[in-house]
Amino acid sequence: MDNLIKATSKTQDLTYELKIQEVMDVNYQIVNSSMTVSSLREVLRKKRILGVPVVDNDELVGIVSIEDFIKCMEQGKLGETVETMMTKDVKTLFADEPLIHAVMKFEEYGFSRFPVISRDTNKLVGIVTKIDIIKGILKKLETVDQHEEERRYRASHIFQDIIADEISIQLKYYVEGRNFDKAGEASTGLKKTLNRLGFPPEIVRRVTISTYEAEINIVSYTEKGEITAYIDSNQVKMLITDKGPGIADINKAMEPGYSTAPGWVRELGFGAGMGLPNIKKFTDKMTLKSTVGKGTRLETVINLNNYRNENK
Amino acid sequence: MKLKEIKEILNAEVLTGEYDTEMEIEIGCSSDLMSDILAFAKPGVILVTSLTNIQVINTANMADIKAVCFVMGKIPGANIINLAKKDGIVVFQTKLTTFECCGLLYKNGLKSCSYSTFDEFRTYII
Amino acid sequence: MNSLKNIVQDLSLKVVSGDIEREVSGGYSSDLLSDVIANAQKDDIWITLQTHVNIVAVANLKELAGIILVNGRQPEDATLNKAKLENILIMLTELPTFEIVGKLYEMGIHGKKRK
Numbered sequence: 394m395d396n397l398i399k400a401t402s403k404t405q406d407l408t409y410e411l412k413i414q415e416v417m418d419v420n421y422q423i424v425n426s427s428m429t430v431s432s433l434r435e436v437l438r439k440k441r442i443l444g445v446p447v448v449d450n451d452e453l454v455g456i457v458s459i460e461d462f463i464k465c466m467e468q469g470k471l472g473e474t475v476e477t478m479m480t481k482d483v484k485t486l487f488a489d490e491p492l493i494h495a496v497m498k499f500e501e502y503g504f505s506r507f508p509v510i511s512r513d514t515n516k517l518v519g520i521v522t523k524i525d526i527i528k529g530i531l532k533k534l535e536t537v538d539q540h541e542e543e544r545r546y547r548a549s550h551i552f553q554d555i556i557a558d559e560i561s562i563q564l565k566y567y568v569e570g571r572n573f574d575k576a577g578e579a580s581t582g583l584k585k586t587l588n589r590l591g592f593p594p595e596i597v598r599r600v601t602i603s604t605y606e607a608e609i610n611i612v613s614y615t616e617k618g619e620i621t622a623y624i625d626s627n628q629v630k631m632l633i634t635d636k637g638p639g640i641a642d643i644n645k646a647m648e649p650g651y652s653t654a655p656g657w658v659r660e661l662g663f664g665a666g667m668g669l670p671n672i673k674k675f676t677d678k679m680t681l682k683s684t685v686g687k688g689t690r691l692e693t694v695i696n697l698n699n700y701r702n703e704n705k
Numbered sequence: 706m707k708l709k710e711i712k713e714i715l716n717a718e719v720l721t722g723e724y725d726t727e728m729e730i731e732i733g734c735s736s737d738l739m740s741d742i743l744a745f746a747k748p749g750v751i752l753v754t755s756l757t758n759i760q761v762i763n764t765a766n767m768a769d770i771k772a773v774c775f776v777m778g779k780i781p782g783a784n785i786i787n788l789a790k791k792d793g794i795v796v797f798q799t800k801l802t803t804f805e806c807c808g809l810l811y812k813n814g815l816k817s818c819s820y821s822t823f824d825e826f827r828t829y830i831i
Numbered sequence: 832m833n834s835l836k837n838i839v840q841d842l843s844l845k846v847v848s849g850d851i852e853r854e855v856s857g858g859y860s861s862d863l864l865s866d867v868i869a870n871a872q873k874d875d876i877w878i879t880l881q882t883h884v885n886i887v888a889v890a891n892l893k894e895l896a897g898i899i900l901v902n903g904r905q906p907e908d909a910t911l912n913k914a915k916l917e918n919i920l921i922m923l924t925e926l927p928t929f930e931i932v933g934k935l936y937e938m939g940i941h942g943k944k945r946k
Contacts, residue, residue: 741862804858
């Protein structure tokens with residue numbers, strides 16, 4: 394059951410990442426509106442399809458399904474044209490929309506296929522069915538780096554192999570001050586680990602960007618520091634501490650653009666007074682305590698629940 | 706715009722070996738301040754920068770940026786290229802200036818991520 | 832040559848110091864002061880995120896035509912005071928670097944080849 398949930402959440406991510414044009418069928422069949430219903434039957438039968446878009450002079454004018462055809466048959470209207478029976482108010486999707494839009498439309502209308510339109514030309518460019526979506530997702534799942542996938546699999550199953558009412562993981566990183574070549578190693582390691590543990594990309598991004606800014610601060614202003622991540626099923630809490638010079642005026646330090654960075658830090662692309670505001674921006678909760686001459690303690694929290702809604 | 710088209714427009718050289726020539730890049734972004742990039746870059750951007758230290762690659766990695774272009778013929782050190790390869794980031798290098806790169810890419814249809822740093826930040830201040 | 836007057840008008844820049852009766856011969860975009868000192872050329876218009884007081888000294892030293900601060904950034908007080916004192920043109924825009932450079936490029940302002 395847990396396996397299924399993990400797989401489903403990965404699939405859910407892909408429905409946001411993949412675009413309709415990546416999965417749609419581009420070798421689709423079309424008919425025109427002057428075709429007779431009995432010829433339509435031949436097309437549906439030969440191609441083994443359950444519905445087909447109606448296109449006149451390059452313009453999408455309707456769609457017909459096997460249900461429409463059966464209705465015609467019942468009423469003995471096999472000699473009439475497709476135009477009389479087709480659905481003219483066609484629901485379509487744009488090729489560049491994320492897959493999730495298609496999934497939502499399938500649920501909303503209960504149709505089995507949607508014509509796909511190019512946003513630029515307004516012309517039909519493909520057809521998408523539920524099968525196309527499943528195929529597209531499976532193909533994408535296969536192309537993810539095998540080796541990394543194996544590690545991810547192992548890491549994300551740690552939770553299942555441990556028996557406890559609550560599980561939390563603690564990760565600790567030591568940061569060397571003043572060494573700009575090594576700055577970022579802790580955050581990079583954390584990013585890799587969170588990916589392997591199977592966290593959603595948006596969560597990984599927020600945790601690692603905020604941690605990276607904090608790591609750069611340790612390297613820029615202090616001799617050394619520590620970064621600890623506490624991860625449980627509800628949140629990622631980061632604790633970042635150093636025994637550096639401390640921050641004299643925290644309110645001032647939180648102002649975008651305010652900086653006490655030395656020139657060498659500025660020349661390296663940091664120290665423009667945006668680090669702390671960035672940490673605030675990417676986290677749900679930020680607590681900064683500092684004593685001049687003693688050091689600084691930063692605690693951040695990123696909630697794991699409903700992350701998708703919060704980031705809409 | 707495809708990554709290979711960007712390479713043509715900037716007359717750039719690829720420093721990281723084989724790359725996904727069909728990668729879609731929609732947005733251009735240029736800055737030499739890493740926090741600015743972290744704050745606003747979205748996946749699917751190319752970053753144009755004159756900074757060539759290892760933090761550019763770390764920043765790109767954190768912000769899910771897949772393509773970086775170093776300007777003015779600056780050749781980054783081997784450690785930077787190796788890290789980029791490891792993180793799967795494509796690194797270009799061009800003789801053009803940042804100004805020329807942005808101008809040419811904008812002219813050829815690349816969009817910019819519009820934002821106002823300070824307004825957005827203000828809402829986050831306690 | 833493009834006049835600063837046209838640029839300010841066409842791109843809706845906000846002028847906070849200095850005067851705009853001057854011509855621009857090219858553009859330079861960078862947030863690293865040492866890079867600007869090394870590579871920007873006389874009469875360039877400089878596009879940057881930096882708001883630190885040192886930008887005024889750099890513009891003065893390199894005889895730049897003016898500075899555009901991007902992303903809605905405001906100059907620090909010290910920067911503004913010094914710019915007024917030394918008559919250095921500072922202009923503000925809400926647009927990011929990429930876009931403002933793109934628009935300047937469309938007006939015919941190009942980056943010069945590095946010597």
